[in-house]
Amino acid sequence: MSLIKFADVSIGYEGVNVLSNLSFEINAGDYLCIVGENGSGKTTLMKSMLGLISPISGTISFNDGLKQNHIGYLPQQSKIQKDFPASVYEVVLSGCLSKGFLPFYSKFQKKTAFDNMQKAGISDLKNKCFRELSGGQQQRALLARALCSTEKLLILDEPITGLDPIAAQELYTLIKQLNHNGITVIMVTHDVNAAIVNASHILHLEKETYFYGTTHTYLHSDIGKRFLVTDCPCDNCQKNHRGGV
Amino acid sequence: MIAEMFTYNFIIRAFVVGILVSLCASLLGVTLVLKRYSMIGDGLSHVGFGALAVAAALNIAPLEVAVPVIVIAAFLLLRISENSKINGDAAIAIISSTALAIGVFTASLSGINTDLNSYLFGSILATSNSDAIMCVILAVIVIVMYFIFYNKIFAVTFDENFARATGLKPSIYNMVIALLTALTIVIGMRIMGTLLISALIIFPAITSMRLCKRFKSVIVCSGILSVICFFAGMLISYNYDTPTGASVVLTNCAAFLVFWLISIVKVKITKSKTIRHINL
Helix, strand or coil, X not given: CEEEEEEEEEEEECCEEEEEEEEEEEECCCEEEXXXXXXXXXXXXXXXXXXXXXXXXXXXXXXXXXXXXXXXXXCCCCHHHHCCCCEXXXXXXXXXXXXXXXXXXXXXXXXXXXXXXXXXXXXXXXXXXXXXXXXXXXXXXHHHHHHHCCCCEEEEECCCCCCCHHHHHHHHHHHHHXXXXXXXXXXXXXXXXXXXXXXXXEEEEECCEEEEEEHHHHHHCHHHHHHCCCCCCCHHHHHHHHHHC | CHHHHCCCHHHHHHHHHHHHHHHHHHHHHHHHHXXXXXXXXXXXXXXXXXXXXXXXXXXXXXXXXXXXXXXXXXXXXXXXXXXXXXXXXXXXXHHHHHHHHHHHHHHHHHCCHHHHHHHHHCCHHHCCHHHHHHHHHHHHHHHHHHHHCHHHHHHHHHCHHHHHHCCCCHHHHXXXXXXXXXXXXXXHHHHHCCXXXXXXXXXXXXXXXXXXXXXXXXXXXXXXXXXXXXXXXXXXXXXXXXXXXXXXXXXXXHHHHHHHHHXXXXXXXXXXXXXXXXXX
């Protein structure tokens, strides 16, 4: 059963469509990468999933017991965070807010925060100051915060921006691992090469058209071939390719 | 000397109100500084001056006019700061100078120039008994609301986008912050003066951020610091017969310099430690 279903959705600002007539379904356990050039509407689409903007027409439905405010969101970092005095624990704990109405955090919420710091591999950084962490560590802390507000779905907005290659690879590994453990992942990214390695599905947005399908079909589609330099890495295609040459 | 000081009723009143205002201002200041809203506090105090002057000219109780005017101005300034289409800081500057001009204008028309100085720079004599009671009530409201919303205020300050995605409504909490700031400024205006009250909001936060690394410790540190600085400022003011507002601001400034120096020394020490570590 699908987790999120887009039925003929058009999204835009002030009545002008940025994206028109999108229809696709995201299933539980998928790893979807949303790619496309700047201005193609990746961020707009993501905002509509988070309920920050509502579609002009069509419906976005959430199934399988998923609530819109129970999505784990990893936004791009803002200027304010660069010099914000906060411990990693305080940051992670703030992800639990969607699940409580009390003015103070409950024992359960604190435990959730601990568990997710462990999952993100930052338990030892608990009392460190957020602004003094490395870029990779900061992203892990924000990922742990995102995990606090969800059990099912993570939405990541260009998570490797500004990271060095090693930190980026570590973050990809961590995300893949979370996906293996059953969390659905939706990632907006510019890193197409990493997308085709990690993702199970690709959504490629272009002006007036889009592609949605598995990574394998994407690599064989016209839109994918135009956008990518690499050939499909799967065994079959490599064999055919070698046979052809 | 301190014992003699507290035999005067007006001094006790000023202390009670001042300490509560310092506490409120320092709590809110952390959020305002981090959200880049420091100028809102400054703008609001100028609007407050305008409101006080008009109230005095019309012979109405000053707080009854100032509270609604400043609360409305707070929402307006917040709107302007959030709306990126208008140049926020320029708009705040326009509003504050206009309000200041209205204040000076009405004051001179109605011929109450003698009070002008006390409005601008504050006076411990200015709080009447009924003012003091209202100040205590407002301060308690601010402090209680701040603690009720503490976690949400943290979330909204740290990352508005994430907060919105998890179903919090940042605009509501921004309005709560604006409302609490407005109330704090109203009660602090008479003692500190409208030109100096914004220092009470900004200084403790900036000072404690030099050394504290957790949000909670920043809040606690600025609260304590703010109360100590107010106390010291009042003692100086009483002893040397200096204006209260200015004395409090200067003690705050001194505290800032001390914290700033310590933070520089601290960085130097950790640097030399790591260098020594590498050499070993």
